Amino acid sequence: MATAEDFGLWIRKLSTPDDPRARLICFPHAGGSANFYFQFARGFDDFEVHGVQYPGRQDRRREPFRKTVQELADEIAGLMGDWNDLPVVLLGNSMGALVAFEVAFRLETMGVAPLSLFACGRVGPMLGKDEETHLKDDDVFLREMALLGGMGSELLQDEEIIELVLPPMRADYRIAETYRCSPGTRLSVPIHVHIGKDDPKVTEEQAAEWKHSTTGEFTLDTHEGGHFFFTDNGDDLTRTISRSVPDTLATKV
Known part of the structure; x- marks a missing residue:
């Protein structure tokens, strides 16, 4: 059974409104951390926002x-199976979209499905996309x-x-690039996909493939910006x- 210590290792609270009406769980990109979403979390007045902290980085x-x-x-x-006192929305960016999708599938199987999934900056799970970046030398990797952005160019000059950052980044790239969606892994909850129109890794056509991963509502929106469009242009999201x-709650009544 998961302990409070286990929970705190994985899931970090980023905002604490007085009377939250929903809980947003944010899954970071390859090499990312829970705190990547700290600024984004400030845009929500009545959502309890949490970021997932993967092992192998920062304090882990x-x-x-x-x-x-x-x-x-x-x-x-x-960890999340009994955490259903509020409606739960999942959001994942890039690799995080795949993790959020697989978590949503497991929660749905457990009978505690999230309200919806927001997938950003990632091709549909059914599309295999192994560019073998994780196998390339450090210069090419950098x-x-x-x-893609997401890290300041000055940081990439700091040895x-x-x-x-290289070890967790490379490890995350490996699991994202070698990911294969198991047959039958499909949600019934809504999937809302958001991409930047200048994202070098995801075309609108590739993003639209997410529609095959749910029997529920599907939407696709394109925003100004690149792979991390919502860091500078996140108000719409x-x-x-x-x-x-x-x-979504209204459709369940």
């Missing part, structure tokens, strides 16, 4: 990396990081920073998530 850097997206999802869903809760 001494823990082993997990070997698959599914292994990560098993552990996270196990150029890939610079292409101490590189030494800290924040409003959309906020509106989705009463809209």
Whole structure:
């Protein structure tokens, strides 16, 4: 049975409104941490926002990396199974979208499905996309990081920073690039996909493939910006998530 200590390792509270009407769980991109969503969380007045902290980075850097997206999802869903006092919305960016999708599937199987899933900056789970970036040398790998953004270019010149971020980044890339969606892994809850129109990794056509991963509502929205569009242009996404809760609850009545 999961302990409070286990829960605190994995799931970090980023905002604490007085009277929350829903809970938003945010799953970071490859190499990312729970605190990546700290600024984003400030855009919600009445959502309790949490970020997931994967092992192998920051205060969890001494823990082993997990070997698959599914292994990560098993552990996270196990922690969240009894955590249903509020409507739960999942949001994942890039690799985090895959983890959130697999967590949503497990929660649904357990009878505690989330209200909806927001998937950002990622091709549909049914599309295998192994560019073997995780196998490339450090210089090529760092150029890939610079292409996507998410880390300031000055940080990518700092050898101490590189030494800290490269191992979790490469480990995460490996599990994201080798991820294969198991047959029958499909949700019944709504999936809302959001991408930046200048994202070098995701086309609108590829993002639309998420529609095959749910029998419920599907939407696709394109925003100004790139792979991490919502770090500079997140107001539309924040409003959309906020509106989705009463809209989705209304369909369940």
